[in-house]
Amino acid sequence: MELDELMQLMKKYDMKSPNTQKEFEDVFELNSMFQIPISGSGMKNYLKPEHAQGIILNFKKLLEMNDGKLPLACAQIGLAFRDEISVKNKLLRVREFVLAEIEHFCYPDDKSHPKFSQVSDTKLWLFPVCKQTEGGRPVFIEIGEAVNTGMVGSETLGYYMAQTQRFLMNIGMEPRRVRFRQHPSNKMAHYATDCWDAEVLTSFGWVECAGCADRGTYDLSQHSKMTGRDLSFERIMNTPSEKEVLTLTINKKKLRESFGEDSQELIEELNDLSPEEMQKMNEILDQKDGEYTINGMKITREMIPKLEKEKKISSVERVTPCVIEPSFGIGRIFYCLLEHTFRIRDGNEFRPYFALPASVAPFKVAVLPLFRNVIVDNFVQKLVDELIEDDVSVWIDKSKKSIGRRYLKMDELSVPLCVTIDEETLNSSPPTVSLRDRDSTEQVRLPISEVLSTVKELAKGKSTWKCILQKYPIFSCKG
Amino acid sequence: MELDELMQLMKKYDMKSPNTQKEFEDVFELNSMFQIPISGSGMKNYLKPEHAQGIILNFKKLLEMNDGKLPLACAQIGLAFRDEISVKNKLLRVREFVLAEIEHFCYPDDKSHPKFSQVSDTKLWLFPVCKQTEGGRPVFIEIGEAVNTGMVGSETLGYYMAQTQRFLMNIGMEPRRVRFRQHPSNKMAHYATDCWDAEVLTSFGWVECAGCADRGTYDLSQHSKMTGRDLSFERIMNTPSEKEVLTLTINKKKLRESFGEDSQELIEELNDLSPEEMQKMNEILDQKDGEYTINGMKITREMIPKLEKEKKISSVERVTPCVIEPSFGIGRIFYCLLEHTFRIRDGNEFRPYFALPASVAPFKVAVLPLFRNVIVDNFVQKLVDELIEDDVSVWIDKSKKSIGRRYLKMDELSVPLCVTIDEETLNSSPPTVSLRDRDSTEQVRLPISEVLSTVKELAKGKSTWKCILQKYPIFSCKG
Incomplete structure (x- = not known):
């Protein structure tokens, strides 16, 4: 429908805003890409709404780097810009956002994935189109089965869906509040042949945080057509x-x-x-x-x-690769993560914390000396230097505030572990410190020389607090 | 001078383009910030030309997080946008660029830096204003002396200049092609009280890549004045x-x-x-x-x-902090680095490489099996898994190309180390591999179990190829 036709219809039926009863403004066309005026440039310039095309246009370079072999994948993270009519829901709908994308190129007649067997037993909540239209509910199913039965289009698409799920779980989202919703074919983007959104349940409802789309050969074909530069390549049969x-x-x-x-x-x-x-x-x-x-x-x-x-007789054939694209809205994921990990201790609203896993917490560990003198300061400095040397981000609080108040602050900052240097540190041989777990508030006592490796294991997800408890005895439960 | 005055002068003296002898276009005012039209927004919106103000406006939050104490510093990296009249010199003058900034807040009457003593003997090439105006040359001087003699305004400014120098050296720039040039006071940005640019010599001449500026109390005072919200704070005397x-x-x-x-x-x-x-x-x-x-x-x-x-009688006083800002143009630094590290082996233009240190090379190590069978594939997979597990980026080239051609390609990709798995690997106990250094093309033989720690030490700058040579004997010099 043309703009003026739409305008006439609105006038004919005397359409008004249901909220304010005011007349609508004139209809206008919205380009969701921002056009920016560059001085002295006669061209139309836009801020990019996605990274995809920057990668896809470089396909031939990537292929050369990969010795002419598929599959290959390329990732990019950075700002993208879209002119949203309405910016709303806190960080969920904004005009400037950090977007992370992977473009995976594969043969259109072979979308298998070499590592699919490693993830095939991952269970996901899938909400396929058929269930959506019949008013059904999502199903909890192994991705291997979903690919076998054709619910999910290919191994590669399924592989990235499973990895997306793993990523969202690893950073601390609640499994029951994450699902994958399939796009109905009539609502699918013009380029996609199969597309699943990772949706996360928040106080604003289900929010699209990531997407795994099979873009088919659309992008490369279109670029070839419009630029006259062939982006297909020769495959030896x-x-x-x-x-x-x-x-x-x-x-x-x-x-x-x-x-x-x-x-x-x-x-x-x-x-x-x-x-x-x-x-x-x-x-x-x-x-x-x-x-x-x-x-x-x-x-x-x-x-x-x-x-x-x-x-x-020919032994080669020209192939235009298929592009499978997982993309992640980092700001949205971060906002949802804050909702999923927000906790209040013992129902006391003055004791809030974020239960961020050590792998994503901005500071992995805090060092808190209970009192101060030259010897304690030396212990603190040595431990902090060691941690920094090994790229473990550390917060130091040498203030005179009570240890309870300092724990409260570290909880608010989502620091998963606190090391306390106390009287005992000075008297024990080898010197020991207490290590406190944010989520359980449990503490263990361990040699100061084992702090670095323990914190690193927890921060890398290679150990859990449960394992730590088996290694070192519980020290006390105060704070 | 007003625009029309300038226009009249240009007409009066019949000014024309010296290159084309054509008349100039009408004079217009250029705002170096990009204005972007947001649909339905009545406000003027701009893309940010720097990060500084986003941090400075949040000073009170940062101060609270730091328990009300100075100094404190906050860093940000991301895209910035400026409408340059002319985009030129390859990556050196562009309209969209990655900018990294640190905003360091300190007392205006105490710009000492707690870690200055750690860097005070760092020698820099400084080009102060006095030398510039008298047609002199830069001086090679310890930063401690430069601060003591007042050539550089403060310890904090000097500390960041020394760290900037250290950073540029660590990523591989040539010491003799880096200098710090002081801004003349009449050309200094309106906000700065002392400012030194880190300049790097390239084929385009000296290029400004980073800057260390003492912005004084200008930003916080201006924000307080314009918003009516006081950004000063109370200091206990x-x-x-x-x-x-x-x-x-x-x-x-x-x-x-x-x-x-x-x-x-x-x-x-x-x-x-x-x-x-x-x-x-x-x-x-x-x-x-x-x-x-x-x-x-x-x-x-x-x-x-x-x-x-x-x-x-008062025991507190209101203080507006001073802001000292080191800022880094990442794209420019990267371009200059490519110029400084480009090499041609033995004068043969078909054997080019970038001598990027392992710390910044995109891939730290390549794994190259000389031939393939199940046992070799297992060795490759085990080593690669170990490297990836420890976040060491690795390139695998299992192609059938000769080892010489594969080394050439790894040189082009600036991979500093190549591990070769060969016949000997299968026959030695414990299994050994060869490790090749890109810059010298020297090779040593070492147990495969020691590859991970060796590569990590080199990539972290904790070891050098010289140290490796002392630990393991030279294996051969081919390739």
Whole structure:
């Protein structure tokens, strides 16, 4: 529908805002890409709404780097911009956002994934189109089964869905509040052949945080078509195949006599004709006095004596790869994560904390000396230097505030572990410290020399607090 | 000068382009910030040209997080946008660029830095204003001496200059092609009190890649002034001080009689007067029939019976912190780094490589099996899994190309280390592999179990190839 048609309809039915009863403004077209005016530039310039095309246009370079072999994948993270009509729901709908994308290139006739077997037993909540339309509920199913039964389009798509799920769980989201919803084919983006959104349940309802889309060969084909630069490549076939090729016989002398200098260009045009056009021209020329016109030049039978079909053996074929794209809205994921990990201790609203796993908490550990003198300061400095040297982010609180108040602050900052240096540290041999777990508030006592490795294991997800408890005895439960 | 004045001058002297002899276009004002049209927004919106203000506006939050203590510093990295008239010199002048900034807040009367002693003997090439104006050359000087003699404004500024130098050296720049040039005070940005650019010599001349600026209290003062929200804070003084305070005696009843409801607002205005304005008003009211007007309301002596000077003892004082800002143009640094590290082996232009240190090379190590069978594949997979598990980026080239051609490719990709798995690996016990250094092309033989720790030490800058050579014997020099 054109803009003015829409406008007329709105006037005809006297449409008004249901909230304010005011008349609507004039209808206008919205380009969700921001156009930016660059001084002295005659071109239209836009801020990018996604990274995909920057990667896809470089496909040939990536293929060369990968020794001409598929599959290959390329990832990018950075800002993207979209002109949203309404910015709302806190961090969920904004105009400038951090977008992370992977573009995975594979053969269109082979979307298997070499590591699929490693994830095939991952269970996901899937909400396929069929369940959506019949008013059903999502199903909890192994991704291997979902791919086998055709619910999910391919191994590669399924692999990335399973990895997306694993990522969201690892950073601390609640499993029961994450699901994958399939796009109905009529609502799917124009480029996609199958697409699943990772949705996360929040106080605003289900929020789309990531998407896994099979973009098919759409992007590469379109770029090839519009730029005239072929982005397909030659694949060596296991068994050479026989192909039918059409060849025009061109009487160049006749063409020169009729069109002079223009004949060279005409010959190129003739050779560029598609098989269908060649057939069509041939049929016309077969008719009595048949004439076929190219660029205003009339072509007759004597100029093109015949069109022949030949059979050729070829051991290569041209392939346009298929692109499978997992993409992640980092700001949305972060907002949802804050909702999923927000806790209040013992129902006391003055004791809030975020139960962020150590792997994503901004500070992995806090070092809190219970009192201060030169010896304690040396212990603190040595431990902090060790942690920083090994890239473990550390918060130091040497204030005179009570240890309870300092734990409260570390909880608010979501620091998963607190090391306390106390009287005992000075008296024990080897010197020991207490290590406190944010979520349980349990503490163990361990040699100061084992703090670094313990914190690193927890931060890398290679150990859990439960394992720590088996290794070191509980020290106390205060704070 | 106004735009039309400039235009008239250009016409008067018939100014034309020296290159094309064409007339200039009309003069126009250029805002180096990009304005972006947001649909339905009446406001003017801009893309940010720097990160500084986003951090500085949050100073109070940062101070709270740091328990009200200075110094504190906050860093940010991300895209910034500037409308450059001419985009040129490859990656050096672009409109969208990655900018990394640190905002360091400190007391304006104490710009010492707690870690300055750790860097004070770092030698830098400094090009102070005095040397620039007298046509002199840069001097090679310890930063400690430069701060002591007042050449560099403060310890904190000097600390960041030394760290900037260390950073540029660590990523692989040539020491003799890096210098710090001081901004002349007449060309300094309006906000800066001292500013040094880190300049790097390239084929385009000296290029500004980073800057260390003392922005003084300018930003926080301006924000306080424009928003009416005070961004200064109270500092507890070691010794309480006596201060002279001016106090107006206001006859509120008289004000109400004259101005009714407006009197409340007037009282607030009176209390907000600066000491100078209070003095001025008092002098006027002292005159016969003296009247002082605020917002159209005429004030007389009987409304303000007196202005008194009082002495007050105070143990706190309001302080507006000073901001010292190191900022880094990441794209420029990267371009300069490519120029500084580009090498051609043995004068053979077909053997180019980038001598990027392992710490910044995108791939730290390549794994190259000389031939393939199940046992070799297992060795490769085990080593690669180990490396990935420990976040060491690895390139695998299982192609059938000769080892020489594979080394060439790894050189082009700037991979600093290559591990070769060969016949010997299968026959030695424990299994050994060869490790090749990109820059020297030297190789050593070491147990496969020691590859991970060796690569990690080199990538972290904790070891050098020289140290490796002392630990393991040279294996061969081929490739």
